[in-house]
Structures are given as C-alpha cells and as structure tokens.
Amino acid sequence: MTSPATPWGASPPDTFSPDPELQAAVTELGAAVRDLLETSVATTVAPGEQADVAAGVRELTARLAATTRDRHTLSALDDLPTFRRTYSPVSGVGHGFAPPVQFRREGDTVVGECTLGLRHEGPPAHSHGGMTAMLMDQLLGSTAFLAGRWGMTAHLGLEYRGAVPLQTPLVLVGRVADVSGRKTVVTGTVALAAEPDRELVRGEGVFVSPRPELLERYFGDLTTADGGRAPGHAQAATDGSTL
Numbered sequence: 001m002t003s004p005a006t007p008w009g010a011s012p013p014d015t016f017s018p019d020p021e022l023q024a025a026v027t028e029l030g031a032a033v034r035d036l037l038e039t040s041v042a043t044t045v046a047p048g049e050q051a052d053v054a055a056g057v058r059e060l061t062a063r064l065a066a067t068t069r070d071r072h073t074l075s076a077l078d079d080l081p082t083f084r085r086t087y088s089p090v091s092g093v094g095h096g097f098a099p100p101v102q103f104r105r106e107g108d109t110v111v112g113e114c115t116l117g118l119r120h121e122g123p124p125a126h127s128h129g130g131m132t133a134m135l136m137d138q139l140l141g142s143t144a145f146l147a148g149r150w151g152m153t154a155h156l157g158l159e160y161r162g163a164v165p166l167q168t169p170l171v172l173v174g175r176v177a178d179v180s181g182r183k184t185v186v187t188g189t190v191a192l193a194a195e196p197d198r199e200l201v202r203g204e205g206v207f208v209s210p211r212p213e214l215l216e217r218y219f220g221d222l223t224t225a226d227g228g229r230a231p232g233h234a235q236a237a238t239d240g241s242t243l
C-alpha cells in the first residue's frame, strides 16, 4: 500500500469559499481581542479601572458564549485540505494570542514573518522559550503541509542560540529535509528580519501522518460546521476514495 501524503490526497482542489461577512467579523474580533490581551499585560492603569474593565470584558464574553462549538466541530471558516485554520494559536487570525504568522511557499522553502508581543514574554523583553517552540512547531508542520506532506509532530528539537526579542520583526524559514513513507523531516530557523542570516533558534521536527486507526481515534468524531463529515475523515481512508 502506498502511503498517503495527507488524509485527503496530495493536491486537494481549493473549492472552499467561506462567508465573507463571517470571515471579516472573526478577523476583526481576533484583532480586537489581540489588542485587549496585549494591552492587558502592559497596562499600568489604577486597580479600580482594571476591575471595571474586567467586569465589562465578562459581559462581552457572556454575549459570545450565547452559542459556541465543541472541540469536535470545525469552525465554519476552517478547511483542512486547504489548511485554513482560523483559530490556530500561532497562525489564526481569529485567535488573540496568535501573532498571527502567515506562511507562504518561497522556492523550496516556507517563509513566515511575525512580531511577538508582551503576551509572549518569557525572560523580560524576550520571547518565552515555549512560545518560540510553538512558532517552530507550526513553521515545520506548515512546511511539511505546504509540500503536500501532512503529519503530526512526532519529534521536535530546538537549539536556542540567541534570545528572541519582543516587538521586533522576525523571519521564519522552514525546509523539508527528508521524506520516507509516512514520515517527513523538516528543519527551520527563526531570525531577526533585519539580520536573517544570524539564526536565533534552529529546529528540527519529525512529522508523521498517523496510521488509519490513530486517525480514527483522534479525528473520527470531527464534523464540519454544518454537521457534515470532515474531509480526510479516517473512514474515507478505508473506502479508497481519498487515499
């Protein structure tokens, strides 16, 4: 049996067209929450003012909680075959914690740019090492994906060679190093956009496309926002239609 590049085949057609009004609203809410998060860890206003704001934020949260999705339901803006993940904590425009990073193919590499904020702080004025690892995981996973090789992280190794400053444009570069069966090995770097050749962080990841039993266990309950079966569902793997 040949191994699948992704659960839905190597080159899925891009026929996904999300509701533009929803896309705009989610992007705007994500940006507003991002500003709120960033400002909430930077503010020095008086305690009474912070308490007032907290009460207001709780009221707004209650409005959003009026209807929600559960963890087995994709957002109406998400499409797995074309890699649209609106609420990724790294690349999601709808996620307030995300920088967010957008990745693109450039020759045989995948490149992303972002600027981290105080909400990503570890050592004062610098990125938390776990935040950098998250950037690296997403960079390497996206690099595999954009090469038609989806997989879950089986191994992630990092060398922290220089501290990553906050509020400073960064450039991320990934490239596929090796491919065999269900396994893809990817390497990547994080550097200052102003000094792209001086690596601050170097990473290597092994991404493995899970065997059908694992796909079923992890994602068997996954549905699209309108209740349909999510593309790439493990069941599809056994009927020969996509793998």
Ligand SMILES: CCCCCCCC/C=C\CCCCCCCC(=O)SCCNC(=O)CCNC(=O)[C@H](O)C(C)(C)COP(=O)(O)OP(=O)(O)OC[C@H]1O[C@@H](n2cnc3c(N)ncnc32)[C@H](O)[C@@H]1OP(=O)(O)O
Pocket (backbone or CB within 6 Å): 007, 080, 083, 137, 138, 141, 142, 145, 150, 151, 152, 153, 154, 155, 180, 181, 182, 183, 206, 208, 209, 210, 211, 214, 215, 219, 222, 230, 231, 232, 233, 234
């Ligand atoms: C309906 C479909 C839904 C899909 C939707 C997703 C779309 C999203 C789109 C895009 C995302 C990309 C961006 C995201 C980036 C972030 C990614 C993450 O954060 S992933 C979360 C963290 N990772 C885990 O939770 C994995 C936990 N581990 C496992 O579940 C298993 O260990 C798994 C799936 C990784 C492998 O299990 P096995 O049973 O399928 O694989 P075996 O048969 O053991 O190995 C296959 C080959 O891989 C090698 N391998 C396995 N683990 C290895 C390791 N740690 N190091 C090196 N090689 C390893 C083996 O040696 C073998 O190689 P040989 O064929 O013999 O050459």
